[in-house]
Amino acid sequence: MRFRQTLIPTLRDDPSDAETASHRFMVRAGLIRQLASGIYTYLPLGFRVLRNVERIVREEMEKAGAVELLLPALHPAELWQESGRWDVYGDELMRLKDRNDRPFALGATHEEAITALVRDEVKSYKKLPLTLYQIQTKFRDERRPRYGLLRGREFIMKDAYSFDASQEGLDRSYTRMYDAYSAIFRRCGLSFRAIEADSGAIGGTDTHEFMALADIGEDTIVHCAHCHYAANLELAECTDNGNAHTDKATMTDDESVRQGTPSASGSRQIVETPDVKTIAQLTRFLGIGADRIVKSIALLADGLPVVALVRGDRELNETKVRRLLGATTTELMTEQHIAEKLGSVPGYIGPVGLPDHVAVIADEEIRGMRQVTVGANASDRHLVGVDPERDFRVSHYGDLRTASPGDRCARCGGELRFDKGIEVGHVFKLGTKYSEAMRATYLDDTGKSRPYIMGCYGIGVSRLLSAIVEQHHDEAGIVWPTEITPYRVHLIVVQNKDPVQKELAESLYDGLRKTGCEVLYDDRDDRPGAKFADADLLGLPLRVTVGKRASEGIVECKRRNESESFELEAERLPDFVRNL
Numbered sequence: 357m358r359f360r361q362t363l364i365p366t367l368r369d370d371p372s373d374a375e376t377a378s379h380r381f382m383v384r385a386g387l388i389r390q391l392a393s394g395i396y397t398y399l400p401l402g403f404r405v406l407r408n409v410e411r412i413v414r415e416e417m418e419k420a421g422a423v424e425l426l427l428p429a430l431h432p433a434e435l436w437q438e439s440g441r442w443d444v445y446g447d448e449l450m451r452l453k454d455r456n457d458r459p460f461a462l463g464a465t466h467e468e469a470i471t472a473l474v475r476d477e478v479k480s481y482k483k484l485p486l487t488l489y490q491i492q493t494k495f496r497d498e499r500r501p502r503y504g505l506l507r508g509r510e511f512i513m514k515d516a517y518s519f520d521a522s523q524e525g526l527d528r529s530y531t532r533m534y535d536a537y538s539a540i541f542r543r544c545g546l547s548f549r550a551i552e553a554d555s556g557a558i559g560g561t562d563t564h565e566f567m568a569l570a571d572i573g574e575d576t577i578v579h580c581a582h583c584h585y586a587a588n589l590e591l592a593e594c595t596d597n598g599n600a601h602t603d604k605a606t607m608t609d610d611e612s613v614r615q616g617t618p619s620a621s622g623s624r625q626i627v628e629t630p631d632v633k634t635i636a637q638l639t640r641f642l643g644i645g646a647d648r649i650v651k652s653i654a655l656l657a658d659g660l661p662v663v664a665l666v667r668g669d670r671e672l673n674e675t676k677v678r679r680l681l682g683a684t685t686t687e688l689m690t691e692q693h694i695a696e697k698l699g700s701v702p703g704y705i706g707p708v709g710l711p712d713h714v715a716v717i718a719d720e721e722i723r724g725m726r727q728v729t730v731g732a733n734a735s736d737r738h739l740v741g742v743d744p745e746r747d748f749r750v751s752h753y754g755d756l757r758t759a760s761p762g763d764r765c766a767r768c769g770g771e772l773r774f775d776k777g778i779e780v781g782h783v784f785k786l787g788t789k790y791s792e793a794m795r796a797t798y799l800d801d802t803g804k805s806r807p808y809i810m811g812c813y814g815i816g817v818s819r820l821l822s823a824i825v826e827q828h829h830d831e832a833g834i835v836w837p838t839e840i841t842p843y844r845v846h847l848i849v850v851q852n853k854d855p856v857q858k859e860l861a862e863s864l865y866d867g868l869r870k871t872g873c874e875v876l877y878d879d880r881d882d883r884p885g886a887k888f889a890d891a892d893l894l895g896l897p898l899r900v901t902v903g904k905r906a907s908e909g910i911v912e913c914k915r916r917n918e919s920e921s922f923e924l925e926a927e928r929l930p931d932f933v934r935n936l
């Protein structure tokens with residue numbers, strides 16, 4: 357492809373709204389341009405990379421036995437009403453009316469559409485298992501689109517859906533997709549981890565996220581240095597790290613006297629703590645460690661009042677609260693809720709003396725604690741010398757805290773490591789959640805009608821481009837992995853006006869293309885320096901320069917991921933490139 361013929365509007369300076377390397381370089385290298393917030397054009401170079409990624413996805417989906425189709429992006433509201441999700445998703449689901457004022461949604465995902473199709477077309481167990489997939493534009497009206505293609509409002513997803521007649525069948529479909537994802541991300545040159553994840557509103561049982569390792573990633577990956585345990589921080593398991601507080605052994609009498617609390621078996625007392633609301637203030641005011649305090653967080657779980665307890669130096673994990681209670685949503689109580697439902701005051705909430713209809717749940721670490729300090733459910737007051745089992749009831753104990761550095765692996769006791777990641781894939785075992793909701797059934801071998809057992813599997817294809825650039829760039833620009841680079845060779849002629857250089861460059865361009873090599877030929881009249889800078893920015897694997905030694909039939913070559921260049925006889929180039 358000749359530079360003059362295509363459209364690669366490179367920029368010398370960083371765009372002001374780009375906060376991450378991939379966003380900066382993808383705009384500067386002329387791969388994407390923003391049409392509106394979270395909505396992007398793929399320019400010719402960006403589109404070639406997109407098609408290369410899609411080619412890899414299709415090849416691996418094919419190997420995994422999945423069949424490609426294309427579902428509509430425009431869904432009648434009735435479909436989403438059938439599954440009950442029309443009202444579950446709020447502003448994020450983009451909705452519109454057609455000319456007859458009938459409500460539609462722009463597809464944010466396609467469980468409903470695919471289940472309706474299979475319900476109509478697949479009636480017998482003989483047609484199962486079946487895994488269908490598409491590569492389709494999705495629409496989600498994100499509150500804060502950011503980082504270019506990383507979080508867009510219109511984006512490209514490969515979404516696959518498997519239909520099985522048994523749990524074992526789903527396990528097989530899931531494993532095949534899981535393995536296909538590993539192959540896809542490996543071929544895209546990504547360093548990634550598959551981690552245990554939370555299935556969120558979509559429901560289902562097992563689910564794994566595929567995380568591309570990147571410091572700007574929004575997710576935190578917890579993984580063990582010794583065993584294979586790896587999970588999203590939102591549900592990574594915690595243990596008591598073998599150092600559970602068994603207070604009888606730790607609190608000496610003189611220590612308890614100093615802290616103004618009665619000795620180990622003392623009764624609780626109210627302490628005036630004027631305007632002491634946070635854990636930090638409380639530790640200073642009482643001169644005690646945060647691990648001697650029990651923090652009470654007031655929540656509404658599916659609208660019901662809950663007070664969750666964690667040690668003062670821990671963070672409550674709301675995903676774990678939802679899982680413990682089997683709740684779909686949790687939200688922090690407002691000051692008004694705290695007054696009305698708990699009869700308490702923000703900053704002074706505690707588990708002692710709460711109304712009976714309030715469920716109190718506690719992290720496992722609370723179980724062994726004694727003589728702790730808690731809010732007194734009254735302004736400017738705390739209770740000291742409180743014993744969990746003696747002074748308040750806990751309806752459920754569970755692993756409710758967020759893992760933190762220094763915690764040990766819940767599986768093997770090894771050291772936990774924390775990394776940031778970009779979610780590029782997510783696979784779910786859905787079970788019958790959608791097929792039951794939409795009465796999508798097949799007749800089994802006894803003639804009995806049963807709901808399909810489903811799985812769903814997503815890859816953020818457009819997001820993948822950004823994740824790859826995040827992992828493959830240097831200070832000068834992008835460094836494309838060979839399987840997805842938009843072109844293989846970046847051919848530069850130093851002096852366009854020099855007939856010898858021009859002639860050799862033209863013949864090389866033709867020669868390379870004849871061997872099927874994809875060449876981007878910079879035949880512009882620009883200064884050599886500008887051409888070299890663009891070559892670094894665009895990141896093609898091999899730069900070939902036709903310059904002053906053209907008269908001797910010699911060209912200069914340089915790999916993008918190497919600093920040294922080397923010389924080569926021009927006629928050997930086609931062979932050399934073939935073996936790149």
Ligand SMILES: O=C(C[C@@H]1CCCCN1)Cn1cnc2cc(Cl)c(F)cc2c1=O
Nearest residue numbers: 445448449464465496515558812813814
């Ligand atoms: O998309 C999934 C699950 C899987 C992921 C793999 C491919 C198939 N879907 C989860 N999810 C996320 N955000 C959403 C946003 C909106 Cl506005 C919506 F209406 C629905 C969803 C939604 O369902």
Ligand SMILES: [Mg+2]
Nearest residue numbers: 553565779782
């Ligand atoms: Mg996810």
